[in-house]
Amino acid sequence: MRKKLGQLLIEFKIITSEQLAEAMADQRRTGERLGSILIKKGYVTEEDLEYLLSRQLAVPAINLSKYQVPRELVELVSERFMKKNYVVPVERDEKTLTVAMANPQDYRVIDELRFMTGLRVAPVVSSMYGIKQKLRELFPKSEKWEDALDLKAQRELEIITPQEFQRAVEENLEDALESASEAPIVKIVNSVLLAALDKKATHVHIVPEESAVQVKLRVNSHLETLVTPPKEYAQNIVNRLKILSGMDILQRRLPQEGYFRVRSEDQFYDVDVATFPVRNGEQVVLTFQQPFSKEELRLENLGMTPEMLETYRRVIAAERGLVLVVGPPDSGKTSTIYASLNALKSPHRVTFTYENPIKNRLADINQAEPNERAGLTFAQGLKSLVKQDLDYLMVGEVPTTEVLSTVVEAALGRTLVFARMVFNNTLGVVPHVLEQGVAPFMLYSALAAVLGQRLVRRLCPECLESFDPPEPVKEELRRATGRENPHLYRAVGCRACGGTGYRGRIGVFELLVPDDEMRQLILGGASAQELAEAARANGFRTLIEDGLTKAVDGMTTYEEVRSIK
């Protein structure tokens, strides 16, 4: 059995047991690696740790800076793989490839290497610092714009264009089609799509400028430049995307919308495409919908506190009623509703989603979309669908008063309806619905709950760092969370989170479940302000309060919560 790192450090008299206890207490609090904590506290050096890691793991250690890595090994393993997994091949003989790794127990990486090279893989341990240095030395940054893309390693990527893209060949169209299908353009666009998938980007922006075209990715809500090709490429990149999404490539003066679907590594992703004419050409924004996940979305993974989750489960256990899920675009509303339907679905119930278009395929749930080309509008389709004896229904948007009244009527019948609405003010949605012409007595009996939500970036649990906030902030946190001695956490950055300090996003919620008094207020056409006061008296917690609780619990940062609009 291998010895624990802490024990070894004490055995070698590098640290005292008091120092170990102190570091382990920190580890429990922050979830950070023991080694990193000890280095930060100055109790051990990087070299000590490398030596001991090697002892602990019973794997030899090497000092990478003393090794020359042969080019053929780099080609064998590929730059992409080395950078992605932080591994450096150092030697090979007939049957064995020796590879330096920061974590020589990462069996997934070892298996992949063995599969890729057909060689036995012998890991040796090196510090992450040493590996990063070596990678920088092997792959110095160059000035060519293409280098930001991995054009050589064209991983499998299949693009499925909408079937309706069957268009007569017009004049000029042929030329435009041809240049947009040229190999370099196809590769550039594919590489951009792959980079977006790798980085789990939600959007890609193609922005034409005077002398170049900016290709940017939005990752965890933040926009970063991926690559800046010269402007000669601009129109062809745009044309390629227009072809993929079934748009008219000769129409450059009006905005267009379309979508295509990509498959990579057995995951499907829908990509919405929207063009917009700007001064230097056309801007294109791609929106990646969540993949058709094999793993189901579950209520307990959305980020609700246990108390709220319990209340919400009680709300959706109702036989009928209206649950309004509100927030700005990209605030996680669809995920919440999908998770709700997944929790409710059963062979004895009829469950439907109705969206334009269907965003994600859900297992064991019926899904429908309008077909405007065939003359079936969103409103008409919904009117017919609600006559199909439904138990649970998701309505993807409520664009008109006609749709809204269909939704409310269904909720008054025998269907539990989840309606997704783009609206920033959770309580304000009630007067808004009344202003749309829904009779107060109908909403009075239909409304089961209003769930308002936003997404904030989730702190990487591997590298977050706690700190003591200044007193005024502490006071604010005490009031919002009821904790006596609240701490906050900051983003640091490590391998697990690609150096950003964040991993994914979680929901921040506020849930209004109207009681009798509030129903009376709705009946009387109360304002958002009056509703808010009644809700407060009834224990309603605001988005900010919910968010600050998550900040104090180390799930996100104070800044993320404070940037909620």
Ligand SMILES: [Zn+2]
């Ligand atoms: Zn991290």
